[in-house]
Amino acid sequence: MEQPQFTVFKTVLAYSAFILASPVIAFFVTKFLFFEGLLGISSTASNVWSAVLAVVVLHIALGMYIYRAYSDGDKPKTKPTDKVD
Amino acid sequence: MSSELTETNPVYGPFFGVMGAASAIIFSALGAAYGTAKSGTGIAAMSVMRPELIMKCIIPVVMAGIIAIYGLVIAILIAGNIASPDSGYTLYKGFLHLGAGLAVGFSGLAAGFAIGIVGDAGVRGTAQQPRLFVGMILILIFAEVLGLYGLIVAIFLYTKN
Secondary structure, rough: OOOHHHHHHHHHHHHHHHHHHHHHHHHHHHHHHHHHHHOOOOHHHHHHHHHHHHHHHHHHHHHHHHHHHHHHOOOOOOOOOOOOO | OOOOOOHHHHHOOOHHHHHHHHHHHHHHHHHHHHHHHHHHHHHHHHHHOOHHHHHHOHHHHHHHHHHHHHHHHHHHHOOOOOOOOOOOOHHHHHHHHHHHHHHHHHHHHHHHHHHHHHHHHHHHHHHHHHOOOHHHHHHHHHHHHHHHHHHHHHHHHOOOO
């Protein structure tokens, strides 16, 4: 009985954590490891490209959530079990 | 003492940059908070009768949170570039940073207000007529893009030299 509600909660929690964490992680990882570490770009340029990349990652995550909510949310509701008496 | 500061590097130059970083996150967070609260009341009223729609109707809250992330990105960019005036932080850079912060801040405020009002009405309407959901998402995306425009202008201002 409690199972579907808990599943929805887990899904929403996982997507929320992903949406909040992914741009921050993408910003700092791409700035320090990729743009400044591997390519050696100057600080301002690496800042800007990391910010752009973080925003793109953010919108991909948001799109994934909207797709999930749109395709998964309107599943036909299982009929409540008939009362036995 | 750095008494030979010219008038292009005055001692109050970083004040504008700091105000830009602060206003970027303050006004974006204000808009995001309004959007979250307004659409949250809608979700609370809707989910009393249709609790199975909660997953769909969290979307305005998520989009309001994204507005705050725009402001956070610009605030981090500006804060990482502020220096003391005698290490080359000109008044011009301070003005650019103030402009960048205000651009993303007030765009985020406007977008957050729009998301809040649309989210409230849209969530309540989706509970009555599920086909409204697509329309609500489209309107929310158009509201969200207003904040993105501010972010783009802010990044352009930030990269000017």
